[in-house]
Amino acid sequence: MGKKPEFDPKSADSILEFAQKLKNKTLRQACESEIEKHGYKGKGNFGQILEKFYFGYSPNSDTEPDFIEAGLELKSSPLKLLKKGQIRSKERLVLNIINYLEVHKESFETSSFWKKNAHLLLVFYLHEVDADLLDYTILLVGNWRYPDQDLKIIKRDWETINQKIKDGIAHELSEGDTFYLGACTKGSTAAKSLRNQPFNKEKAKQRAYSLKQGYLNHIIANIADVKQGAYGKIITAPEILDKADTIENIVISKFQLHYGKSADQIVNELGLKVNKNAKSYFANLTNAILGIELDRKIEEFEKADIQVKTVRLKENDLPKENISFPTFKYTELVELDWEDCAFKNILESKFFFVFYQFDNDKLILRRVRFWNMPYSDILEAKEVWDKMKDTISKGEIVKEVTAKGKRMTFFPKKSENRISHVRPHAKDAKDTYTLPLADKLTGLTEYTKHCFWLNANYVKDEIYLG
Known part of the structure; x- marks a missing residue:
């Protein structure tokens, strides 16, 4: 039996007020004693226990929000603690399963994704490796509606995913296809996790909509009401997205103005004071071209987990160096499956490449490109x-x-x-x-x-x- 509801299930405000009582408590502290016999197993069991023993309901179908009458979807997600005491999301936020056989019939406004996830109730807990999940401390509770600018990008992301399904290439979906809303793999690599798709006989891995880790960190900072550091925006008003197709077009058009110019020439034209020998030189140059203050993070890139790579080309177009990724731990390499490993996550990222080419002693800006690795x-x-x-x-x-x-x-x-x-x-x-x-x-x-x-x-x- 679940806990008797102490809120009005028709009121989002009432549900949120009840949820706020979870802050700084564990599930063991917040729920009745029978929680010890919860019996749930698997990765998502924190959320299932929360639903049944705190909010007093059993999980419902994928097509409706958890609190149907209030239009509110409950999601719980783990946090990690950084060395300086800051909190960050431990992983992406997985939403509902993508139904390949049905979603291609939908528009964004009528989609199962939007019906279920337009308004989120979020419960964030601190993940501790050796602790029982009933003893994880809940640090943040809040609700989230997508701001207009983010929603325009998320809608385009949803349409990108949907177009691949319509094109019969659901098996080639990648998180690198999109900015804030991803299509992450859901389930094991075994045959049981493969699903039929409507326009191709080849089966596709089961995937779910997800909010990328960077975007989730943005939500966390908003709910916690803490400054995320110095950020700059490429898109300063939502209506800018109405005039251009995508973030990609906006960014590329800013760089195209400087194609064929040397890095020194761009620095002079933009009136920059930068140390040419500093590690941050090219990052600052990228910021300046995008109209963002030096040493600030690019908000849209951070939300989208975009990997920015500056590449210096020799005169024969070959990069001066191979491109490195973060080091891996040998013990983790042997323990993890391909679906969960860091290397796969990196390869499925969206990249932004900035190419400069040596011309005698000068570096000339040749081109920029948003790119994600093809499935094959x-x-x-x-x-x-x-x-x-x-x-x-x-x-x-x-x-x-x-x-x-x-x-x-x-x-x-x-x-x-x-x-x-x-x-x-x-x-x-x-x-x-x-x-x-x-x-x-x-x-x-x-x-x-x-x-x-x-x-x-x-x-x-x-x-x-x-």
Whole structure:
């Protein structure tokens, strides 16, 4: 039996007022004693327990909001605590499952997504690794309606997802296709998580609408009423989106004004005072071109989890360097499945590339491009991840140690894969991560930090010239 409701189920204000009583409490403290016998198992059980034992109802169908009469959808989501005491979302916020067979018949305004998620009641709790979920502390409670500007972008995101389904390529959906509203995988990689799609016999992975992690952090900051740091906006008024097709067009048009100019020339024309040798030089240049103050984060890019990459090209169009991603921990690599790993999440991101090309001693702005990796290429890059996981799992890391003491590894090389490879990404050889299994040849229990890289040739052929 659930807890007897202490709110008016027809009133969003009443439900929110009741929900606010959860702040700074745990589920064990907020709910009746029978919660100990909740019996729920699985990733989403915090929310199920919250629904049944605090709000007193059983989960309903996917097509209606949880509080139908109030038009309010309840969602709970974990937070993580940063070193400086700030809170951030631990993951994206998963919403309702995408019904491929029905959604292509809908418009945004009549869609199951909008019907269910137009008004959200959000409960954020601090995730603690070793704690029972009944003892997670609920830190934030609030409601969320999408501001006009965000809603225009989310509507376009929904239409982008829907168009892929209409085109018979639901199996090629990627979170990199969109800005704030994603289509994340939902369920395991097994055949049971595959679904029929209406315009192609090929089955597609089950996916759900989701708010991207960056967008969720924006919501958290608003509910907590804390400053998120210094942000600048590309789109200063919602009506700007009515005059242009997309954020992409707005951004690209600003950069096109400077194509063919050297970085120094752009700096002078914009009247910038920047240190040419500073790491932030190109980031500041990007901000200035977009009309955003230096050293400020770009709000729309942060909300969309966009990966900004500045690439310097040699005269033959080949990038001067391969593109690195964050280092991975060897222990996490062997524990995680492909669907949950950081490398897949990065490859499914939306990227913004800014290309400068060397011309003698000058760097010339050539082009910019929003890009996300095609589905077939993600599968090809997965082969590198698979090999890396297999190598670490077997403890077969070092192939040989040369006469000069250099360690040669079994890690995937650039020559083995068109898209990606693995190389060191550390201060020095002593900058290491723990191995889950000692290396068979050397007995080492730690190894120099490595990361996945995008091959320079791939960047040239598929992104710059593609």
